[in-house]
Amino acid sequence: MKPEEWRAVDVSRETQVRLEAYVQALLKWSQTINLVAKSTHSDIWNRHILDSAQLFTHAPPKFRRWCDMGSGGGLPGMVVAILSKEQNPDASFTLIESDARKAAFLATISRDLDLPVTVRRARLEEADPANADIVSARALAPLPLLLSYCHRHMAAGGIALLPKGRNHAQEVEAAQQSWHFDYVTRPSQADPDSTILIVRDLRPLDI
Template sequence: MSRDVSTDVLERLHVSRESRERLETYVSLLLQWQARINLIGPATREAVWTRHIADALQLLSLLPPDLRKLADLGSGAGIPGLILAIARPLEAHLFESNLKKGAFLREAARQTGAKAHIHTIRIEEAQALARTIKAEAVTARALAPLPKLLDYAAPFLENGAIGYFHKGQDVDAELTDATKSWKMQVESHPSMTDSHGVILVVKEAHRVLC
């Protein structure tokens, strides 16, 4: 991806010059590691700025301006959690059970100076940490259908976090299934990078008692 395209993406999303440099460091490292481990879909390598960086950064306009902590589930290459911590001065807790991907996240956080904590554990083991972290937001991209995703995010949502979830064209069916087990306020925002996608903002989520 050319520097002109990366600059255009970052200018449209109002990213500061300092953050742009750090994001360029991240992308360079991502592409180096991609040769050894599968961090992003190989077919998206040439469109990394639009398919991945912009996809993460579009959350910036939805997050509260005073957000301090977020939890990112199934973080993978750190999209969106690490990208957000590079672009804004917030503390990100990244949950990724794959040890190789965890190693990448640690190196990327080190080289970019992002305030990120990497937890190489299964998401199901995050409940105790959720009480300690006290994240105000929880994010996930391409992790699971919404009912299962809410189960994963439950330790954070039930402690008051707001969910910011990238979802695709099946979102309506997923919402119908999710409301059988969850009571929540949901906002849907069209994705800037996927004509069939949305960002779901989930607030005041509580399980429905059967």
């Protein structure tokens, strides 16, 4: 997918300009810090932007707070913040990232693009709970551990949007040994081997 093909997706010209500026910054900073793998640069619109943007289509309308955990280069958090700026302007975003250089990138690009983003440089298990309506994480941790982060940062009644690979069924089975949760799966638009888990009603089994 190229930028001109992305324009066929239902976004405004202003949103498209922000996405393109973000991609250019992501590629530029990736020359010195590891934000996205070099092997994916030529397919960045499909591998990273579409893969992140599709989560926004599964978000409840008029959500107020979104927390992206282990945000790295802002995938998916920065992408959904860009999409939300016009479509859900009252929403705010918290991006939690422990790496100082990656956090600096996130703070810089959110300021440059005038996005309602707060960057927290902290470990997920140590950061103050985000109390978010939606939590997300991409390529962060196996599901049993990932759900512990979700539980810390998700508000009561919130949901988690979690892209997972072809082994998602095994991860769900492992997570069910220590967590209660309801979930549905949705196919990825970017990768036929991937799935989006939509998790609700998350709580430890001993509660």
